[in-house]
Amino acid sequence: MFEMKKITNKPAYRPRPKQIVGYHWFSNGCFDAFVHKDNVLAKISWWACCSRNSEIVGRLVGRPYRDEHGEWVILTGAIAAHFVGGPVNVKTTVEDGAVMARALEQEHPTEELMGWYHSHTCGLDDYSSTDQINQAEWSKPYHMGLLVTLHSDSVTVHAYCGPESKRMHPSAPFQEADCLLNPPFDRHGFVSVCGLQGPLV
Numbered sequence: 091m092f093e094m095k096k097i098t099n100k101p102a103y104r105p106r107p108k109q110i111v112g113y114h115w116f117s118n119g120c121f122d123a124f125v126h127k128d129n130v131l132a133k134i135s136w137w138a139c140c141s142r143n144s145e146i147v148g149r150l151v152g153r154p155y156r157d158e159h160g161e162w163v164i165l166t167g168a169i170a171a172h173f174v175g176g177p178v179n180v181k182t183t184v185e186d187g188a189v190m191a192r193a194l195e196q197e198h199p200t201e202e203l204m205g206w207y208h209s210h211t212c213g214l215d216d217y218s219s220t221d222q223i224n225q226a227e228w229s230k231p232y233h234m235g236l237l238v239t240l241h242s243d244s245v246t247v248h249a250y251c252g253p254e255s256k257r258m259h260p261s262a263p264f265q266e267a268d269c270l271l272n273p274p275f276d277r278h279g280f281v282s283v284c285g286l287q288g289p290l291v
């Protein structure tokens with residue numbers, strides 16, 4: 091299993107906003123996370139909908155900040171790990187490590203790794219014990235985990251923070267039709283799903 095080096099910078103001072111247009115707000119008491127709806131939530135939901143038979147996994151990028159109330163984060167992007175195998179245990183391969191390192195450098199030059207995401211194809215709306223172990227590898231209290239749960243006609247994104255897998259609220263709901271009708275395109279007008287790249291209808 092490839093372990094990508096996590097570079098963590100001390101969170102810079104910046105007062106947290108009450109809301110950011112286009113971002114979903116998750117909270118766990120005094121810790122807040124603003125997650126981009128299109129570039130993160132819709133994107134990973136869409137990837138998950140297109141992979142109903144195997145779990146997807148990847149990394150989250152963004153920035154950590156701090157203010158008088160403590161730390162808060164903004165998540166701006168998601169980098170898919172295309173070479174993993176599902177459905178129960180998701181693993182990151184050497185190939186994925188190289189792709190992610192390049193994506194972080196070339197496509198997200200101002201961000202750092204902020205956590206991971208994966209999907210549940212069986213409708214389980216909470217972390218498994220394996221998921222908690224994976225989350226614990228992210229050592230900072232502000233490191234995030236997003237879980238995309240697929241139901242028969244809807245998708246829910248749950249958020250967790252810190253090595254103890256603290257649950258955050260509120261979850262972000264999607265209708266599966268929304269995910270499939272409004273796929274997130276990258277800057278080339280292409281979508282990328284589970285290692286396959288190509289134009290969509």
Ligand SMILES: [Zn+2]
Pocket residue numbers: 208209210217218221
């Ligand atoms: Zn899981």
